[in-house]
Amino acid sequence: MKKLSVTAAAALMASTAAIAQVETRTVTFENEGAILSGTLYLPEERNDALLPTVVVTGAWTSVQEQMPANYAREMAERGFAAFTFDFRGWGKSGDLPNSLRFVESPEAKTSDIKAAFEFVATLPEVDVDHINGLGICASAGYMVDAVSGNPLVQRLGLVAPWLQNKEIVEAVYCGAQGVAGLIEVSHVAEAKGGEIIPAAGPEGAEGVLMPIGGYYYEADRGAIPEYDDKWNNAGWEGWLTYHPADNPERLDKPLSIVHSESAAIPQGVQTFLAGFAGDATAQWLEDVTQFDFYDNPEDVARAAETMAEHFRIGLDG
Template identity: 30%
Template sequence: MTFEHTDTDRAARLDRRGLMKLTAGGVAIAAATSLGRNAEAQTQTPAAGWDKVFPRSEKVDHRKVTFKNRYGLMLSGDLYLPKTRGDGRLAAIAVGGPFGAVKEQSSGLYAQTMAERGFATLAFDGSFTGESSGEPRNIASPDINTEDFSAAVDFLGLQPMVDRERIGVIGICGWGGMALNAVAVDKRVKAVVASTMYDMTRVMAKGYNDSVPLEQRTKTLEQLSRQRWEDAAKGTPAYQPPYNDLKGGEAQFMVDYHDYYRTKRGYHPRAVNSGNSWTQTTPLSFMNMPILTYIKEIAPRPVLFVHGEKAHSRYFAETAYAAAAEPKELMIIPGASHVDLYDKTDVIPFDKLASFFDRHLVA
């Protein structure tokens, strides 16, 4: 189901003080919700016990796992299995996102909830973040993070309880775009869901609603290019300054991010968005490598877009939906914001997600 725009000039309603200013001091990271201070001291020690921001389900078995991606980076994940699963092999789902989050947050909630519905699921930390390996810390890449999804599919397909011919993917927020990119090239995946998605390459290259002119983009690239010399001379990267120490007057979506990442609702010390930050030069590859170029090649496998009616990011899903080939579906959740689809279990359409994968993850 879809809804018409309630305000065609949505960009004008976004407080420009809260929007990304594509300069060296704010290079697209505010748009990506990379919030916080220098990340060099971020811990990589696995936490003992239950370290998630959501309650543990008694219907699901859980264990921490590790696996390597194609670049040799060791990824850390949480494998969730339904306690009642019989003797047959299970359909499986790899879950990633949001951009700047960790598996103990939204992706873990999605994974555990889908395991309650009978799927083997894997929530994982992207390379260079959370408990996954990679130096320097807190750097992102449209290529490597796309590869991380395929590495998760590698892992799932090697598990004895999983039917490797019945694997799907869920990408949340900025990892929704990564999921679409991964599934376009990885023909093992049978179905994909992009929930409250961002196209990180688009927003970093062009700003919100494609509002950044070429002159400003060029200036940003000049500044970032010279930042590389400074980083090389010091032998360590510079990090972005804090973004969500709210001072008043921010756009509502920035307030929403703060409410999730910086309060006990969703705070996790390993998350980039929970008081840490990306490197200053993280946007370089994103600004140069559009990830949805081959979205049509997901077909004939199905794609489901889920987005909030009131989300500032809704246009990402709508334009990606328009560019995708059939079979495709766009589900707009009435009244929902972008962040509502991170953790509000009465808003996230888990029954729809389960029926979508039940229908399409068939041998």
């Protein structure tokens, strides 16, 4: 039965466990013939007990060292094992032909998330009865797809989820004509064997995916050395025709969402929740932007504590 609660920004405070130390381990795993690079985050002080685990994925074009790492550390500080990774064709998981690199493919990324769940279930530190998914921004839809009907996964959390449908896509990308134009760009790029452009740039820049400055463009935020800062125009059609907001009925896991009316497309969350018949909670923070959810310490800690409380449900003791 669906339970939907809406709380204000001050409803949850960051856990004092956030001062804990974290151990990391670099690992690799395989999916569809490609080798993917990942990082396992573990509480430094732990006994031999198996750990509840969270697979964390980030925004479009992102690499694991960006917002996924922030949330993975927060989860490990709260007693979870956490796992991040680079999707095929991104970051350190780049062993693909150029035509397939930096393509924002919902299908491929969903497949990679499923493979990540299968991989973490083999790790000796992981409690296979308590594996969860946490999707941030664009990967929220991919995470919903990856956990739905997946017996390895118990619970799902989404932070600042970008859940779009046809109406939202047209509102964001200049109407039906704008969408059609970008799909044609996609077809042209595919015919060329791919067409790679910068992902981030200053406000108003031309020939850039996100000409808005901010997180991805600032060296002390998302413009870290590990960030590819690339986008393949061949990915437009797959992205624009991906409508996760319209398919909530496929989800069969308890759901927790943290978002803000000041962040991106809150109407997508509202549409998704309206059609979701399962157990769901939603926390709406006040005046938190999309980029704040990525790296503002206070907002990340609040969202992470909400996720941790959600993932603790059902744990013994």
